[in-house]
Amino acid sequence: MTYQVLARKWRPRYFSAMVGQTHVLRALINALENNKLHHAYLFTGTRGVGKTTVARILAKSLNCEQGVTAYPCGQCLACREIDEGRFIDLIEVDAASRTKVEDTRELLENVQYAPTRGRYKVYLIDEVHMLSTHSFNALLKTLEEPPPHIKFLLATTDPQKIPATVLSRCLQFNLKRLPVELITQQLTKILTEESIPYESKALYSLAQSAEGSLRDALSLLEQAIAYGGGQLSSADVNQMLGTLDQDSVIGLINSLAAQDAPGLLNQIAQLAEYNPDFITLLGEILSLLQQIAVAQLVPGAIDVNQPHGEAILKLAGQLTPEVVQLFYQIGLLGRRDLPLAPEPRGGFEMVMLRMLAFRPDTLTLSPSKVEESSHAPPVLVATTDTSITTAATLPTPVSPLAPLTEQWNQLVHTLELKGVIKQLAFNCELKQHEGNNWELVLPPQHKLLLNQERKNKLEELLQQHYGNAQQVHIRVEIPQTVTPAEQQQRIEESRQHYVLQEINNDPFVNYLKENGDAQLDIK
Structure with missing residues (x-):
């Protein structure tokens, strides 16, 4: 008995046997059951997802001797001949080999004649995008108003190359790539039916390599069976594919x-x-x-x-x-x-x-900066440990802050400050703090931030934090130490300097500079 390859042996003969593509099958089944059939269908999608298979099943549904149905019997003469590829009223054309306008005209000469044996004369044109412009023009009129006994089933992997005038005359169905899990399930079913031993990891690797194409998966499966001497192991499949476990x-x-x-x-x-x-x-x-x-x-x-x-x-x-x-x-x-x-x-x-x-860098950002940079990309920091065994943080500039300044710096990062109130507090220096009294200094360049309403709001926030009334006094003069805003600016400058230094010392960056004429764009 002649051996039949798996891709042909396991090609679905009914819609129910199709793997995936439920969005296409549902529309076709409903159209067949309600006898609302279009005269031209266009099936698009990448290789091996079932375009030609769907078209052949549709042709069988149209010509089954039991009547137009979504569930052809598969036993009548018409169904058997379509399955065997010898039904006289199913004209399959490979557009890649018949691109000339003369070929198209010859094809359409017999459109006017009734089907010889079937109910419909079906033209299945594969890779229809390969037709020339003149061929599309010759096809156009017939495609728009064909005789009632004619159905056009077109298939293509590149619908972008089909003229819009042709697309507008067809019902278009886009067949999707199959997910890895679905391909793996089908391969498992086939191997179980064929009584071939296998490892699940091997099937998963084959399904991944198929890139959404079930036909490619079956071709790879057949190659793997031959490579493994009648069985599938993960090691053999990875070696065959050139991939790693x-x-x-x-x-x-x-x-x-x-x-x-x-x-x-x-x-x-x-x-x-x-x-x-x-x-x-x-x-x-x-x-x-x-x-x-x-x-x-x-x-x-x-x-x-x-x-x-x-x-x-x-x-x-x-x-x-x-x-x-x-x-x-x-x-x-x-x-x-x-x-x-x-x-x-x-x-x-x-x-x-x-x-x-x-x-x-998620550790050195202050709460205020986290709020401001919530929509910004994370800052990248390089490790300083030469063994690269611990996560690193950027060096933080050490400044001899006075105790009062450090106390105020920590407090303003703890309070839930927003908007102008935050800017006011961040630019103040704590000069004195006794009990519930706070004496603050605001630099002259920021004096426009200060008014009575904002001072009262700052007192209210301090009262909520400490649980009792607080008194805040703010005067405008030059601070003697750094404010929280200046401290944060120093941190940011240090971070930027450190990252730029690491980038400039990176061997890959230097290679691009020297050999690829690359330049750092620092903004």
Whole structure:
């Protein structure tokens, strides 16, 4: 008996056997059941998502000897001939090989004649976007007003190349890429039916590599079965695909979470022995980081039964959301720039070390600054520990603040100050504090901040904080020490100077300056 490849053997013959695409199937089934059929349908989508399959099932539904139905019998002569590809009234055309206008005119010459055996004469034109402009013009009139016994089923992977005049005459259905979980379920079903032993991790890897195409997944599955000698193991599949086991990727993320630079470099050295594609490896790391980010915000979205589901949830608890987002951004830019690296492994190591070297600065922002920068991106800080084993913070400038000044500095950050009241308090110096009396000094350049209403409001806030009446006296003169506003400005200047210094000392930045004619844009 002649062997039939899995993609053909498992091609659905009924709408109920289709995987996914429920939004398309629902519309077609309702149209068939209510006999509200259009004369032209356009199915779009990437390769292997079921465009031609849907069109063939629709042709069978139109010509089944039991009548027009969404559930063709599959037993009558018309159904069997359509399944076998020899039904005379189903004319399948590959537009890629018949692009000339003469081919289209020849095709349309027989449109006026009634179907030979079936109820409808169906023209299934695959990759219709390959037709020439003249061919589309020749098709246009017939497509708009065909005889009642004609149905046009068009399929394409690139609807952007189809003229708007043609699109407006068709009912368009966009078939979506299939999710990894759905492809994995179908592969599991097929292997169970075929009695082929398999590992779940292997199927997950195949589904990921298929990139939403079930046909590609079946082709890869068949290749993996041959490669593994009739069975599927995770090791064989990863070796065949040229990818690494997901455990290796999780190990890299674990080292990042633990700030373990020696362990990270050791893992990269072990991976390098397999000569991996480091761009692909970065892509797998990005995919894992994306799942971790989802797990942090919506834990229920991660299926613990899927391969490495528990490991993803564990990493989601070990890393902060800010760190995950930073890792993802560094990895994304690193994947783009990796071809510029002198050597792939070295470039990959620099990307991973950059993830270790920088952290979002969430510790040195005062409450007031947190409020002001709630919509700004996090400030990145570099670690100063050469072993890169602990999270780092920026150096804070040390100033000999007087006790009263330090007391006022801490108090204004504790009070819930907003707007002009906050600006007034931040620019004042505490000159004297005895009991419930506060004597403050405001620099002359900020005297417009002061009026009676704002002074009373500051007294009210102090009363709420201490629980009893407070008296505030403010006079305008030059302060003798730094105000909270000046202290915060020094911190910000120190932060900026430190970050710029680290960026200027970064080997990758210097490489871009020297070899890529790059310049730092500091604003």
